[in-house]
Amino acid sequence: MPSxxxxxxxxxxxxxxxxxxxxxxxxxxxxxxxxxxMGDYGLIPLPALLSLLLVGATLLxxxxxxxxxxSAYLVLISAYLLIAVEVAKLEGGAGLWLGLPPVLAFxxxxxxxxxxxxxxxxxxxxxxxxxxxxAGDLAMAYLVLTLLGALAGGEQARQRELLxxxxxxxxxxxxxxxxxxxxxxxxxxxxARRLDHRLSVLVIHLPQLDNPGxxxxxxxxxxxxxxxxxxxxxxxxxxxxxxxxxxxxxxLLLPDTGQNGALMVRQRLLDALERITLPDGAGLSLRMAxxxxxxxxSLATFEQRLGLKAHLLMESTT
Numbered sequence: 001m002p003s004x005x006x007x008x009x010x011x012x013x014x015x016x017x018x019x020x021x022x023x024x025x026x027x028x029x030x031x032x033x034x035x036x037x038m039g040d041y042g043l044i045p046l047p048a049l050l051s052l053l054l055v056g057a058t059l060l061x062x063x064x065x066x067x068x069x070x071s072a073y074l075v076l077i078s079a080y081l082l083i084a085v086e087v088a089k090l091e092g093g094a095g096l097w098l099g100l101p102p103v104l105a106f107x108x109x110x111x112x113x114x115x116x117x118x119x120x121x122x123x124x125x126x127x128x129x130x131x132x133x134x135a136g137d138l139a140m141a142y143l144v145l146t147l148l149g150a151l152a153g154g155e156q157a158r159q160r161e162l163l164x165x166x167x168x169x170x171x172x173x174x175x176x177x178x179x180x181x182x183x184x185x186x187x188x189x190x191x192a193r194r195l196d197h198r199l200s201v202l203v204i205h206l207p208q209l210d211n212p213g214x215x216x217x218x219x220x221x222x223x224x225x226x227x228x229x230x231x232x233x234x235x236x237x238x239x240x241x242x243x244x245x246x247x248x249x250x251x252l253l254l255p256d257t258g259q260n261g262a263l264m265v266r267q268r269l270l271d272a273l274e275r276i277t278l279p280d281g282a283g284l285s286l287r288m289a290x291x292x293x294x295x296x297x298s299l300a301t302f303e304q305r306l307g308l309k310a311h312l313l314m315e316s317t318t
Contacts, residue, residue, distance in 0.1 A: 102149055236265065
């Protein structure tokens with residue numbers, strides 16, 4: 001099963017939140033209907049209004065508007081109003097609801113915004129929901145919940161940053177990112193030296209990506225990169241590694257491959273890529289150069305030669 005592109009991966013949280021918001025709108029509408037059936041006509045306006053707010057939050061979350069993050073605040077406003085109005089009517093036990101506002105804030109907002117909101121509204125919730133004699137204990141409970149939420153949010157952000165920093169693949173395609181392919185090159189270079197094996201590298205340049213704003217839109221660019229990486233990886237062996245050095249330059253590492261084998265891979269790849277047709281009807285053009293380390297050459301010198309090959313390929317297309 002093909003993996004999702006980064007843009008597609010980012011859509012899933014928005015769709016999931018929008019689904020939750022829509023479910024909340026349905027619940028609010030059902031709550032208003034229940035008041036109508038019970039004859040509590042004076043209690044109908046609040047849930048009816050909140051259901052409309054949640055519908056607006058759902059539509060805003062699904063849109064591409066730059067201010068779509070405001071949908072989270074619409075949801076919190078709806079939930080906070082309902083809690084404040086409904087729980088304030090309880091004669092006792094309202095303190096049991098004190099944990100709901102801070103938990104909702106951490107579920108909907110980023111950790112920093114949730115902490116700030118919980119600190120600002122903490123006194124208001126204590127006044128509305130807590131009896132004076134219970135204020136001390138429940139204020140401590142509210143503070144502990146806020147701290148736990150902050151720790152959980154901070155750890156989640158740290159794990160996300162760590163995953164992003166250690167993710168080997170490029171942000172736009174399935175090729176390895178520059179740091180990862182350089183590390184693979186070093187490993188294969190020293191492995192070839194120790195075991196007296198051969199190593200070849202194909203330097204690939206896609207001139208269509210040099211000025212993507214002129215000839216390509218965003219969708220066509222992603223399609224170009226995705227098809228190129230899919231065809232390249234399908235045409236190669238399992239040990240071969242494809243990496244992206246810059247916007248339009250790639251390395252294809254060919255371990256245990258001499259010049260003749262690398263030339264065969266090059267021709268097979270050219271034949272496969274010539275059959276690619278992009279959505280705008282154009283074909284995929286590319287330039288390739290073969291490079292292999294010399295017997296007494298260092299890794300740094302070999303990388304310099306690879307960079308020179310890429311520079312010559314780019315110059316030949318201008």
